[in-house]
Amino acid sequence: MYHFPAWRYWLVAIVLVLGVFLALPNVFGLDPALQVARPDRTAMDATGEQRIVGILKAQNLGYKDSHLEDGHVLLRFLSEEQQSKARAALTADTKDEFSVALADASAAPRWMLAVGLKPMNFGLDLRGGVRFVYEVDVQGALRQATDRLERSVRTALRDKRIPYAAVATEPTRVKVTLRSGEQLDAALEALKKSEDGVTATSESSDAGPVIVVQFTPDAVKQRQEGALEQNVITLRNRVNELGVSEPIIQRQGRDRILVELPGVKDPNQAVRVLGATTTLEWHMVDEANDPIEAERNKRAPLGSKLSKMRGTNSPILVKRELIVTGSQMTNAFSGQSNNNGLPAVNVTLNGAGGSAMLKNTQANVGKRMAVLSIDKTRIQPDEQCKGVRTDNWCTQEQVISAATIQGVFGDRFIITGLGLNEASELALLLRAGSLETPIALVASGVIEASAGKDNIQKGVNALVLGMALTFLFMGVYYRGFGMVANLVLLSNIVLLAALLSLFKAVLTLPGIAGLVLTVGMAVDANILIYERIREELRLGNSPQASINAGFEKAFSAIADSNVTTLIAGVVLFAIGSGSIRGFAVVLTLGIMTSLFTALIGSRTLIHLIWGRRRKIERLPI
Amino acid sequence: MEFFHKVSAFPFMHTRRVWYAVSGTAIVASILLVIFRGLNLGIDFTGGIETEIRFSQPTPSEKVRAALSAAGMNEIQLQMAGGERSANVRLKSAKDAAGEAKLSQQMLTALQTVDPKVELRSPTEQGPQVGKDLRDDGILAMLMTLLLILIYIAFRFEKKMGAGAIFAALHDPIIIFGFFSATQITFDLSALVAVLTVIGYSLNDTVVVFDRVRDNFLSMRNAKPADVIDSAVNQTLSRTVITSGATLLVVVVLLILGGSTLQSFSAALTVGIIVGTYSSIYVAGAAALDLGLTARDLMPVQKNDPELDALP
Numbered sequence: 001m002y003h004f005p006a007w008r009y010w011l012v013a014i015v016l017v018l019g020v021f022l023a024l025p026n027v028f029g030l031d032p033a034l035q036v037a038r039p040d041r042t043a044m045d046a047t048g049e050q051r052i053v054g055i056l057k058a059q060n061l062g063y064k065d066s067h068l069e070d071g072h073v074l075l076r077f078l079s080e081e082q083q084s085k086a087r088a089a090l091t092a093d094t095k096d097e098f099s100v101a102l103a104d105a106s107a108a109p110r111w112m113l114a115v116g117l118k119p120m121n122f123g124l125d126l127r128g129g130v131r132f133v134y135e136v137d138v139q140g141a142l143r144q145a146t147d148r149l150e151r152s153v154r155t156a157l158r159d160k161r162i163p164y165a166a167v168a169t170e171p172t173r174v175k176v177t178l179r180s181g182e183q184l185d186a187a188l189e190a191l192k193k194s195e196d197g198v199t200a201t202s203e204s205s206d207a208g209p210v211i212v213v214q215f216t217p218d219a220v221k222q223r224q225e226g227a228l229e230q231n232v233i234t235l236r237n238r239v240n241e242l243g244v245s246e247p248i249i250q251r252q253g254r255d256r257i258l259v260e261l262p263g264v265k266d267p268n269q270a271v272r273v274l275g276a277t278t279t280l281e282w283h284m285v286d287e288a289n290d291p292i293e294a295e296r297n298k299r300a301p302l303g304s305k306l307s308k309m310r311g312t313n314s315p316i317l318v319k320r321e322l323i324v325t326g327s328q329m330t331n332a333f334s335g336q337s338n339n340n341g342l343p344a345v346n347v348t349l350n351g352a353g354g355s356a357m358l359k360n361t362q363a364n365v366g367k368r369m370a371v372l373s374i375d376k377t378r379i380q381p382d383e384q385c386k387g388v389r390t391d392n393w394c395t396q397e398q399v400i401s402a403a404t405i406q407g408v409f410g411d412r413f414i415i416t417g418l419g420l421n422e423a424s425e426l427a428l429l430l431r432a433g434s435l436e437t438p439i440a441l442v443a444s445g446v447i448e449a450s451a452g453k454d455n456i457q458k459g460v461n462a463l464v465l466g467m468a469l470t471f472l473f474m475g476v477y478y479r480g481f482g483m484v485a486n487l488v489l490l491s492n493i494v495l496l497a498a499l500l501s502l503f504k505a506v507l508t509l510p511g512i513a514g515l516v517l518t519v520g521m522a523v524d525a526n527i528l529i530y531e532r533i534r535e536e537l538r539l540g541n542s543p544q545a546s547i548n549a550g551f552e553k554a555f556s557a558i559a560d561s562n563v564t565t566l567i568a569g570v571v572l573f574a575i576g577s578g579s580i581r582g583f584a585v586v587l588t589l590g591i592m593t594s595l596f597t598a599l600i601g602s603r604t605l606i607h608l609i610w611g612r613r614r615k616i617e618r619l620p621i
Numbered sequence: 622m623e624f625f626h627k628v629s630a631f632p633f634m635h636t637r638r639v640w641y642a643v644s645g646t647a648i649v650a651s652i653l654l655v656i657f658r659g660l661n662l663g664i665d666f667t668g669g670i671e672t673e674i675r676f677s678q679p680t681p682s683e684k685v686r687a688a689l690s691a692a693g694m695n696e697i698q699l700q701m702a703g704g705e706r707s708a709n710v711r712l713k714s715a716k717d718a719a720g721e722a723k724l725s726q727q728m729l730t731a732l733q734t735v736d737p738k739v740e741l742r743s744p745t746e747q748g749p750q751v752g753k754d755l756r757d758d759g760i761l762a763m764l765m766t767l768l769l770i771l772i773y774i775a776f777r778f779e780k781k782m783g784a785g786a787i788f789a790a791l792h793d794p795i796i797i798f799g800f801f802s803a804t805q806i807t808f809d810l811s812a813l814v815a816v817l818t819v820i821g822y823s824l825n826d827t828v829v830v831f832d833r834v835r836d837n838f839l840s841m842r843n844a845k846p847a848d849v850i851d852s853a854v855n856q857t858l859s860r861t862v863i864t865s866g867a868t869l870l871v872v873v874v875l876l877i878l879g880g881s882t883l884q885s886f887s888a889a890l891t892v893g894i895i896v897g898t899y900s901s902i903y904v905a906g907a908a909a910l911d912l913g914l915t916a917r918d919l920m921p922v923q924k925n926d927p928e929l930d931a932l933p
Contacts, residue, residue: 456882458878458880458883459879459883461878462874462875462877462878462880462883463871463875463879466870466872466874466875467871469870469871470867470870470871473867474867476622477622477863509814510811510814513811513815513818513886514818516818516871516875516890517818517821520822520864520867520868520871521821521825523864523867523868524825524864527860527863527864527867528864531857531860531863534623535628535856553836556835557828557829557832557833560828560831560832561824561828562825563773564770564773564774564824564825564828565824567766567770567773568766568770568817568820568824569821571762571765571766572762572766572817575758575761575762575765580762580813580814583814583817583818
């Protein structure tokens with residue numbers, strides 16, 4: 001007999017119970033489900049839920065249950081047939097009031113999900129989903145920045161009353177030709193301060209003194225990075241509108257963004273919300289001319305352009321002069337007007353946008369201002385373009401709102417005269433449109449699990465068979481102790497599943513590779529201990545002493561080999577990305593669970609079975 | 622049941638020149654193979670041509686795969702879309718435009734056996750999934766890992782043993798790369814993950830042997846270093862063989878029954894486990910021995926600082 005503290009029993013029991021509890025939701029699998037949300041991200045409430053459930057009940061459509069989750073209603077179904085019927089009914093009955101998305105949801109009982117127990121997630125490679133690759137027009141971002149710089153340059157010169165002959169924009173720089181050389185120094189000084197991160201250098205030319213204003217290399221890089229970052233954020237916001245769990249929005253290289261939405265089966269809505277590569281512009285409405293006549297003549301008057309109203313498709317003329325762009329808008333949300341409580345959209349602009357708006361509204365109270373949305377899509381050579389075509393790009397413009405300016409305002413204003421749905425939709429459109437730079441969808445598609453359903457099934461079967469053979473071998477080779485090892489291995493897998501569920505890790509194919517390695521190492525730990533026990537027995541030691549010595553002596557080998565592998569796991573996690581990271585997460589967590597189960601769990605179990613007897617003749621090992 | 626009832630006494634260190642020759646030849650051959658024959662890199666690494674296929678009726682992915690495979694297009698990434706009415710097929714790019722047109726034509730002919738009204742959309746060039754930055758990350762991660770492990774083993778054991786372990790850990794992936802080059806099995810992302818897994822296994826094996834070496838240097842004070850290492854390798858031999866055998870069992874089942882996606886992964890693991898077991902028996906200890914490992918290297922640390930042993 002050797003001393004064996006009682007707390008070990010408690011520790012093992014508590015960890016096991018917790019592990020089983022946390023891993024439990026994984027047993028249930030997935031139900032087909034629908035996510036019903038408001039398109040403007042305002043939370044659904046019990047009334048909304050009742051309404052949706054009411055529609056299903058009225059048409060006698062079956063469903064498993066419904067509940068509110070993260071501001072949307074989640075409906076679970078018993079079959080995919082139920083799911084598709086319900087989807088058709090809901091989209092027909094609620095029109096655009098709700099967005100209905102196909103989804104999978106855990107089939108675990110409600111109470112389990114309610115207390116926060118969730119199954120682990122499977123990655124795109126195992127589960128399928130939607131993948132989009134966007135290309136950000138970083139050169140375009142630089143062009144836009146240069147255009148803005150040109151405006152700042154003009155303003156700076158006007159403010160200092162420096163006369164100039166010409167201001168010309170070249171792709172990445174602005175060239176200023178002054179009237180005379182007298183004010184060259186003053187001009188240089190003023191232009192350097194015209195914007196952050198610009199340099200101004202003088203050159204001489206035949207036409208007179210020339211100053212070249214351009215961004216420093218750092219500023220160029222910063223702007224391109226900024227454009228990419230801004231787009232990642234915008235895409236992330238849009239993905240949140242979809243309410244997809246475990247989305248991946250990732251920069252890829254210098255100018256690409258990868259969006260992966262595991263489990264999404266219906267790309268249409270995703271394409272609608274994500275694929276809208278929209279930019280916004282505020283223009284004044286040209287009220288002096290008749291839009292209907294312009295449409296008939298197919299010619300817009302000078303200084304105006306012909307556009308169409310969203311929804312009604314009626315023609316409208318807007319002035320070409322740009323007031324504010326979507327990149328100057330910081331927020332837009334639907335709410336109520338303070339005056340009369342009618343639906344309204346609150347818009348906030350940044351400083352530059354605010355002062356431009358102030359200047360414009362001072363001059364134009366009582367006139368109408370339009371919000372123009374510009375959709376840019378990349379198209380194939382053989383595809384139709386309803387708007388204007390330039391190379392592989394199709395640009396479509398439409399006016400999403402035209403409202404009368406009621407008073408002078410700057411960076412905060414509201415748009416009224418809308419219905420409730422219109423307000424929330426406009427807010428969504430405005431927010432979604434605040435893109436810094438046009439992005440183009442370069443690849444998209446609903447994808448089946450890339451490993452393929454049949455292949456995944458084969459792989460899982462092979463893994464299960466391999467494990468069964470290992471268990472059989474352990475049982476035959478180490479008899480009673482082998483059975484203990486098998487129990488310990490099983491609990492190791494349960495604990496690993498528990499940790500993966502707890503940390504909401506995403507299991508991918510490389511993750512399964514990590515699992516194989518971990519199980520291998522857990523088996524190894526047991527083999528190390530048992531071989532050491534056998535060695536001690538061969539030396540003629542008593543069974544109890546052999547067990548004790550076996551665990552003690554195997555400890556350093558197990559600890560050192562696991563720590564070595566743990567180092568590899570942690571480094572891979574810290575540096576690696578994507579699939580390498582998925583491998584590292586499972587490996588790291590798996591080493592922790594296998595250390596616990598092999599060193600503490602298995603010893604406790606062995607002590608429980610053989611350690612407490614006073615006299616044992618032979619050990620079943 | 623017991624395979625190793627008596628502790629074996631194979632003179633591993635005595636014959637180490639033979640094993641050096643074997644390993645050396647394998648490494649040199651592998652490096653030459655990779656340089657001159659190259660790896661058959663998967664689409665993950667090379668990028669390729671993506672073609673959209675439109676079917677006139679829902680067509681299951683197995684049929685599409687089978688039809689393309691019958692036409693000799695085994696190395697594809699297939700993703701079904703739109704309720705099996707369309708699919709995206711990724712193929713490695715052909716060398717020139719004429720080759721590409723020929724590939725498209727072959728694909729069309731193959732797919733027409735499944736659906737006579739099938740349509741192919743114009744193919745688009747796709748970049749590699751494992752871009753340059755990811756590859757650089759991977760190499761950096763590998764170097765960092767090896768360095769940290771070297772430090773850890775130097776700290777827990779001894780620096781010559783650390784070098785031996787790193788040598789064994791590098792030995793295995795090089796031979797796996799050689800194997801992939803020789804067989805021209807597609808080397809894809811999952812094969813890369815398998816290589817990482819093998820490094821993990823190999824280190825694990827090596828550390829277990831080294832743990833015994835450390836013990837034996839303390840208990841066999843007057844023995845020659847070669848004998849000490851030999852006894853350690855022999856004492857852990859039963860464990861090494863049984864663990865490797867058990868793991869190999871799982872991996873071979875995966876190789877035979879696991880389906881095409883896991884093929885390169887399980888092939889890399891199978892070779893890796895065999896080579897890894899070999900390297901931890903024959904290479905790691907021998908390398909440490911020839912770097913001049915003696916009892917003195919392990920003694921003082923162990924004696925002066927007993928606290929170290931208490932560390933995990």
